Amino acid sequence: xxxxxxLYLDTVATRxxxxxxxxxxxxxxxxxxxxxxxxxxxxxxxxxxxxxxxxQVAAALAGTTVAAPLRLSFQHAxxxxxxxxxxxxxxxxxxxxxxxxxxxxxxxxxxELVEHYRPDRWVPHCTLSMRVxxxxxxxxxxxxxxxxxxxxxxxGAALTDHARGISHPLL
Numbered sequence: 001x002x003x004x005x006x007l008y009l010d011t012v013a014t015r016x017x018x019x020x021x022x023x024x025x026x027x028x029x030x031x032x033x034x035x036x037x038x039x040x041x042x043x044x045x046x047x048x049x050x051x052x053x054x055x056q057v058a059a060a061l062a063g064t065t066v067a068a069p070l071r072l073s074f075q076h077a078x079x080x081x082x083x084x085x086x087x088x089x090x091x092x093x094x095x096x097x098x099x100x101x102x103x104x105x106x107x108x109x110x111x112e113l114v115e116h117y118r119p120d121r122w123v124p125h126c127t128l129s130m131r132v133x134x135x136x137x138x139x140x141x142x143x144x145x146x147x148x149x150x151x152x153x154x155x156g157a158a159l160t161d162h163a164r165g166i167s168h169p170l171l
Contacts, residue, residue, distance in 0.1 A: 003052035003161035005102065005170070006043035007067065009126075013152030017042035017087070017126065023143045024129060029085075029136050031129050040162065044072070044089065044126050044154075046102050048114040054168040057159050060109030061102065066170040067157035068098050074152065077144035078125060083132045085140055086125035087150065095124060 021031035032040040072089040157170040
């Protein structure tokens with residue numbers, strides 16, 4: 001199971017990504033919309049772990065505005081090993097500094113995080129599909145390019161573990 005600290009996007013950006021999810025589904029690509037009983041919402045994850053304790057995370061981040069009103073400019077589509085498809089925001093100084101602050105606070109509290117989400121390794125992204133079939137990758141990327149660039153503002157945050165039904169809002 002995977003738990004994450006997710007940053008949520010404004011209404012317009014969320015709607016555009018949901019439309020993209022639908023377009024991918026229409027092409028035969030399973031998007032995050034259809035995973036885990038449609039619990040996902042468009043987001044950028046700041047931290048991921050096999051398990052996160054909501055109380056420990058809240059205590060570690062006390063006094064930190066996790067849902068800082070960051071401006072994100074999604075400029076590219078990308079792919080991780082395993083055919084994970086995503087949209088990537090430009091890695092601004094403000095976004096990277098916010099990520100480092102959150103990560104440092106969690107690490108100082110002894111929260112164990114996945115290596116790929118550590119500062120200087122993290123690739124900011126909004127996951128669209130967890131496994132695009134090879135034969136559909138070109139079509140899926142083309143659909144992504146149709147919505148770019150995409151401007152967004154972070155408007156909320158939560159600690160989530162969708163498989164266990166956890167969604168703990170963070171400010």
